[in-house]
Amino acid sequence: MSDDVWKREEIESPCVKICVVHPEARICTGCYRTIDEITAWGRMSREARREVMAELPGRRAKLAVRRGGRAAKLARRST
Structure with missing residues (x-):
């Protein structure tokens, strides 16, 4: 039996x-x-x-820049 109530085209x-x-x-x-x-x-x-979905792939680059993580924090503390 198919449940058409929960099928959405979203x-x-x-x-x-x-x-x-x-x-x-x-x-x-x-x-x-x-x-x-x-x-x-x-x-x-x-x-x-749809507009938001189209923008999402371009936003990935904003997160690609690494700040150095734990190693960078430790290096900053020792200087």
């Missing part, structure tokens, strides 16, 4: 359940959406979701 969320907001870029490191976009996702129109 754009699925890009969420990958890695919900950590980058402190400088202010976007989620998992899905690359802003907090505002994540909050509004359920109320967005199909067109607005």
